Amino acid sequence: MDQQIIMKIDDLRMYFNTNGGVFGNKRKIVHAVDDVSLSIMEGETIGIVGESGCGKTTFGRAILRLYKPTGGSIEFMGQNITDMPERKLRQLRSKMVYVFQDPYESLDPRKTVGSTVGEPLIINHLVRNKKEYEKRIAELFEIVNLDPSMANRYPHEFSGGQRQRVAIARSLASDPKLIVFDEAVSALDVSLQARIVNLLADIKERLKITYIFISHDLSVVKHISDRIAVFYLGRVVELSEADELYKNPLHPYTKALLTAVPIPDPFLEDKRDVIFMDGEIPSPINPPKGCPFHPRCPFATDICRTDAPQLVDMGHQHLVACYASQEGRLPK
Amino acid sequence: MANRNKKQPILHISESRRVFKALFKRKIAVISAAVILLTIICAVFAKWVAPYDPYTMDLTNIKAVPSWEHLLGTDALGRDVLSRIIYGSQSALVVAIVSVLIAAISGIILGLLAGYFTKVVGVIIMRFVDTLQSIPMTVLALAIAGLSGGGLVNIVIAIGVSLTSLYARVMRGQVLKVKQSDYILAEKMHGAGNFRIMFLHILPNCIPVLIVTITMQMGSAILMEAGLSFLGIGITPPTPSWGSMVQDGAAVLTTRPLLTIAPGIAIFILVYAFNTFGDALRDALDPRIRNRK
Structure with missing residues (x-):
């Protein structure tokens, strides 16, 4: 190693x-x-x-x-x-990234899982255009054994295990x-x-x-x-x-x-x-x-x-x- | 997974398209949108829609009961009630939409900042909001009217400013709640900036409560306008306004109830349309219940 x-x-x-406390308890x-x-x-x-x-x-x-x-x-x-x-x-x-315990809490319920996974790419300027962005998201989905066509769905449509894989895919996005x-x-x-x-x-x-x-x-x-x-x-x-x-x-x-x-x-x-x-x-x-x-x-x-x-x-x-x-x- | 679809996923069925689709699936949303649209058309084309001029008095024919000539009768000065209601929709819409938008936009931004930066900025903003709230709306409107005269623009500003504190408070509470979520911490952990976190993640997750507040306030804005007009600092007569028509009619409520009821029903229909449309919009914006019937 x-x-x-x-x-x-x-x-x-x-x-x-x-x-x-209210009564001036010591911190x-x-x-x-x-x-x-x-x-x-x-x-x-x-x-x-x-x-x-x-x-x-x-x-x-x-x-x-x-x-x-x-x-x-x-x-x-x-x-x-x-x-x-x-x-x-x-x-x-x-x-250096962090994967949370609860996959029900760690994904924004109002964003598609695709855009959640892709967010670190945008934040860190890791992709140059939309095509690259979508390609990378598809790759990340493949890595965690999720079908890339699921990227359009929202977190509530997934099971706990799938959500945690989405969270892992997101954590892998920024290398x-x-x-x-x-x-x-x-x-x-x-x-x-x-x-x-x-x-x-x-x-x-x-x-x-x-x-x-x-x-x-x-x-x-x-x-x-x-x-x-x-x-x-x-x-x-x-x-x-x-x-x-x-x-x-x-x-x-x-x-x-x-x-x-x-x-x-x-x-x-x-x-x-x-x-x-x-x-x-x-x-x-x-x-x-x-x-x-x-x-x-x-x-x-x-x-x-x-x-x-x-x-x-x-x-x-x-x-x-x-x-x-x-x-x-x-x-x- | 063997025969996986080789086609690249279409990642962006745009959010707005999904919302529209879900919205149009809801009958109640379509109906209320139609009512609002109809009101807007009446307001814009009042000149052609209204059968009479709303200012022409006919003192020989006052407080007339409904007839084919005057569908909703005439008021104490012999003016056609239907035409006044149609013209009144102009100020009603402006007051309901513009003043609430002023309040919502400024309140949401203030509340977002106050809830996100709780330390110095938050304290300053919330004390400012407290100050704003301590001034009664009527006094505020009087002050604005005193400075620059009455009229539509001024009461829109007065109502807008006095409703701001409500939005700021509601928003701040929501932000404090949403901010604690793991998905917000996850954004921070991935290096997202404050601006991105606030507007792309916290704000969308505060929407349900905001929409309910906004649609509720549209109704009360119209009623506030009625109150202010009654005091003579709102829309100055003879400009028709639903609020002042209700107030005027109240004097002869027992003999000519229609003079109060007709503009009252107009207020009711518009407010109700805003509320139901707001509810439907809230559902359509939430991916979890968007496709539920």
């Missing part, structure tokens, strides 16, 4: 203010993404997994500068885009280098999920695009990712090659997550060790001191309650942020 970094994220922080700060560093290689697929509310979506949007980050820096194709003004950023937007898929298949039923995931893998192979694949569904992520980052409460707690992560999870949270994936074989299902988590994910308004996972962690010790662990390479490019794991106190 090509080992060039396409996007370098350093200590990215994304905080939001809650609105103060609170939501720590949606906290000190995340990640280097994304050109051509790879990074999976981002975590529970709902762990900051996956915020992370995905922040790195594309759909939000203005609170701290840290983002470098895309060698350019620092952290504080880049919107006007300048617009030229880079064609190279992007990086696509963030935010739960791009979660809204679809299982058989469709598989088809879309395969389609994405296929497109990637042909067009050499870097994917960031955000999902709460570990089996989907496993299927498509080269590397996987596990998010917990706005932080990366484990980062590793996909196979390695599934074979040898190092963080107790990852272990618990993997336990939650059902195995379709009752004998294997019975045999495996199960780690249960207590309670709910803590509120990002008041994140716990120390390791964010310690209130739910069966292996937490004093140090976990006071100091936040850093990501440490445990060999084979397998990084984990957990004292217990780093000290080898976790059961295998």
